[in-house]
Amino acid sequence: MVLHRREVMAALGALAPLPVMAQGAAWPTRPIQMVVAFPPGGQADVTARPTAAALERVLGQAVPVVNRAGAGGIVGSASVARAAPDGYTALLALSSLAMLPESERIQGRTPAYTVEQFAPIARITADPTVMLVPASSPWRSVQDFVADAKKRPGAITFGSAGNYSTLHVAMAMLTGAADIDLLHVPFQGGGPALTALLSGTLDSLASGPGPALSHVKEGRLRALASWGRERIPGFEDVPTFIELGYSDVEFYIWTGLFLPLATPAPVQARMRDALRQVCEKDEGLKRALDAAGSPIAYQEGETFERFFREDSARLVRAVQRIGKVD
CATH class of the missing domain: 3.40.190.150 (Bordetella uptake gene, domain 1)
Structure with missing residues (x-):
């Protein structure tokens, strides 16, 4: 029997899944x-x-x-x-x-x-994200930070991992709820933004607790509040925004x-x-x-x-x- 090219291709197509399944069974090999x-x-x-x-x-x-x-x-x-x-x-x-x-x-x-x-x-x-400021800053609470921001619209900076990143959205939730105007400074990631905060070239940052914890413990950064519904292990002394009356400021x-x-x-x-x-x-x-x-x-x-x-x-x-x- 002679098969036409179309029939041969159809037959090969029907067999195609077999190597994939075999690869799946053996995976990983590299x-x-x-x-x-x-x-x-x-x-x-x-x-x-x-x-x-x-x-x-x-x-x-x-x-x-x-x-x-x-x-x-x-x-x-x-x-x-x-x-x-x-x-x-x-x-x-x-x-x-x-x-x-x-x-x-x-x-x-x-x-x-x-x-x-x-x-x-x-x-x-x-x-939950954590709001950080340099330990050398004058803000010892969210109330201090918000009051200063209202006096100086657009003067206080906050960093992020880029426009619309998680860190940007978290801070945007706060600025909307507190009715304050901060200057957004986007970076190429959370790591560079955290470095800028540590160097004092940035005023504030929303960060995951992992990268922030050691710096807070060492006294280089101060955590003002967290975006969670409950306080974060390792940050037990840090209130949540919900506790502070910002009921819609919750982010993970x-x-x-x-x-x-x-x-x-x-x-x-x-x-x-x-x-x-x-x-x-x-x-x-x-x-x-x-x-x-x-x-x-x-x-x-x-x-x-x-x-x-x-x-x-x-x-x-x-x-x-x-x-x-x-």
């Missing part, structure tokens, strides 16, 4: 890149490094952390969205993952990626692991199993994140997907309230 879309030193990086080290012990392959910063997180996130869906490129993302495409639309640009291009694997941490920086959407289901399942195992059983990871002030808050499956959808919708609304940034 190192897995964990991309962080921000410079070293920020919340994503603080979570990524001990998590990658723990995954190496379970998966038996190297998991190098690759910092691919730019455009407030867009560059690194888009690179993973476009990566081969084979499980060898993962994204350790922040809650800003959903905000950035909306910010691009507001600015009149086509988004470099959309959240629909990712498969959510699991959430690792979920931390969470970290989660994502793969490109078309990654085979067996590979997604294997990565999720490995991440669950390290989050539940790896004492080294637990100690590292606890010491960083960012305890494990693991979610997976439908629970994480629902959380991701709901949180993304809330953050997109916040970005829309900020509007276009010149």
Whole structure:
């Protein structure tokens, strides 16, 4: 029997899924890149490094952390969205993952990626942000800070990881609720913004508790309040904005692991199993994140997907309230 070219191609197409499934069963057979879309030193990086080290012990392959910063997180996130869906490129993302495409639309640009291009694997941490000022500053409370800001509109600076980043949105919630005008100074990530605050070239910053904790303990920075519903372990003396009467000022920086959407289901399942195992059983990871002030808050499956959808919708609304940034 002679097969025409169209029939041959159809037959080959029918067989195509078999190698993918075989690869999924054998995965991983080589190192897995964990991309962080921000410079070293920020919340994503603080979570990524001990998590990658723990995954190496379970998966038996190297998991190098690759910092691919730019455009407030867009560059690194888009690179993973476009990566081969084979499980060898993962994204350790922040809650800003959903905000950035909306910010691009507001600015009149086509988004470099959309959240629909990712498969959510699991959430690792979920931390309220903390408002920081240099210890040398005159502000010893939020009341001091707000009163000064009202006297000097636009004179007090706050930093962020870029326009519409998590740190920008958190402070925007405060400025709206307190009716104050601060000068926004965007950086390429939370790490550089924190460095500027430590050097005294920046007046204030919303930060994840992990990167901030050691500096507060050493007396270099002062924490005025947190964006959580409850006080943060390690920051027990720091009131929440809700306690201070700002009922709508509530915000969290969470970290989660994502793969490109078309990654085979067996590979997604294997990565999720490995991440669950390290989050539940790896004492080294637990100690590292606890010491960083960012305890494990693991979610997976439908629970994480629902959380991701709901949180993304809330953050997109916040970005829309900020509007276009010149």
